[in-house]
Amino acid sequence: MAEFHSIKVADIYKETKDTSVVTFDIPEHLQEDFGFIQGQHLTLKKEINGEDVRRSYSLCSSPVDREWKVAIKQIPGGAFSTYANTELKAGDMLEIMEPSGNFYVKVDAATPKNYIAFAAGSGITPMLSIIKTHLKLEPECTFKLFYLNRTAKSIIFKEEIEQLKNKYFQRFHTFHFLTKEQRDIEFLNGRFTSEKLKTLTDNFIDIDDTAHCFICGPQEMIFLIRDEFVNAGLSKDKIHYELFYSGNSEEENKHIAEVLEHKAEGTKVTIIDGGKEFQFIMDDEYDNLLDGALAAGADLPFACKGGVCSTCKCKIIEGSVEMKVNYALAEEEVAKNLILSCQAVPTSEEVVVDFDV
Numbered sequence: 095m096a097e098f099h100s101i102k103v104a105d106i107y108k109e110t111k112d113t114s115v116v117t118f119d120i121p122e123h124l125q126e127d128f129g130f131i132q133g134q135h136l137t138l139k140k141e142i143n144g145e146d147v148r149r150s151y152s153l154c155s156s157p158v159d160r161e162w163k164v165a166i167k168q169i170p171g172g173a174f175s176t177y178a179n180t181e182l183k184a185g186d187m188l189e190i191m192e193p194s195g196n197f198y199v200k201v202d203a204a205t206p207k208n209y210i211a212f213a214a215g216s217g218i219t220p221m222l223s224i225i226k227t228h229l230k231l232e233p234e235c236t237f238k239l240f241y242l243n244r245t246a247k248s249i250i251f252k253e254e255i256e257q258l259k260n261k262y263f264q265r266f267h268t269f270h271f272l273t274k275e276q277r278d279i280e281f282l283n284g285r286f287t288s289e290k291l292k293t294l295t296d297n298f299i300d301i302d303d304t305a306h307c308f309i310c311g312p313q314e315m316i317f318l319i320r321d322e323f324v325n326a327g328l329s330k331d332k333i334h335y336e337l338f339y340s341g342n343s344e345e346e347n348k349h350i351a352e353v354l355e356h357k358a359e360g361t362k363v364t365i366i367d368g369g370k371e372f373q374f375i376m377d378d379e380y381d382n383l384l385d386g387a388l389a390a391g392a393d394l395p396f397a398c399k400g401g402v403c404s405t406c407k408c409k410i411i412e413g414s415v416e417m418k419v420n421y422a423l424a425e426e427e428v429a430k431n432l433i434l435s436c437q438a439v440p441t442s443e444e445v446v447v448d449f450d451v
Contacts, residue, residue: 098139098189105184113250114179118162130157130193132227133220137397137405139189142173149174150397152220156227167216197336199306206234207305212319214242214311218250221310229262236265244274286315291322301327309335337421350418353439354381361440365392367449384435399436406435413445
């Protein structure tokens with residue numbers, strides 16, 4: 095079953111006009127369970143207007159700081175982000191799952207490495223955790239951050255980024271790109287484009303000497319940077335990304351339609367969770383295992399339901415499924431029969447999945 099813990103908000107403050115930074119008071123007896131790796135996220139749960147609302151937010155603190163902080167940017171119409179930015183206060187309690195996520199690489203202090211990172215808006219939150227951790231624990235590494243925002247005032251963690259620059263002035267370099275404010279240097283105006291990325295690889299980024307590239311932002315930006323760098327010679331396995339779910343493209347919608355054509359009717363599903371089995375028959379109203387299981391009364395972990403956060407990850411033991419989209423699992427994970435239950439359409443008469451992975 096989904097393991098949530100009731101955690102107190104230790105502090106909350108406005109980082110920008112529409113972004114709040116929340117610090118959690120993790121009790122001593124839970125701190126080992128809440129140990130995290132740079133780049134991971136927390137899934138938060140709150141009942142808002144009678145609805146169980148869950149969202150995943152990346153930790154912006156470093157594990158070496160022994161702090162648990164997230165930044166929550168208010169999204170127009172967003173139930174949880176609006177609540178967090180207008181009502182949440184220090185002393186309030188939230189239900190929180192233990193940290194999870196795969197947006198990281200292992201720290202390796204023995205080998206000097208050069209890293210690059212691209213972020214847009216609140217995509218800076220996992221980047222900050224990643225950057226602080228590697229700079230602290232890998233004394234010979236370098237980091238270049240390319241950060242896209244609307245205006246200078248909307249730059250999240252601007253002061254903390256400047257402090258990092260001062261602390262690691264020979265190892266950490268930042269480049270701010272703005273879309274709604276003109277800079278003296280024309281190159282820094284507007285979004286990332288193929289032309290700008292070529293300029294970066296020609297003048298600022300040594301592809302051959304890049305250990306890893308991290309990207310966090312909207313899908314279009316991520317895939318542009320990924321494809322341009324692969325074409326420039328950076329191995330695909332050195333590119334790591336976490337995207338904002340912003341709807342499916344026309345091509346993805348076509349793929350989803352094809353997957354749904356393969357959906358089996360009346361599939362018998364067995365869920366293994368916490369060592370116990372839960373069985374149900376898929377209702378025709380639902381097209382994915384997670385929604386079908388929740389409707390049948392199962393208590394399973396989930397957050398975004400968009401194939402992004404991997405909170406609902408499980409393993410296929412018997413039967414077959416097809417995923418509508420997958421933004422969270424690596425190819426090697428899929429090869430090990432891991433799936434996102436929120437995207438898994440059953441295609442066999444019986445399916446057995448294990449959430450104890």
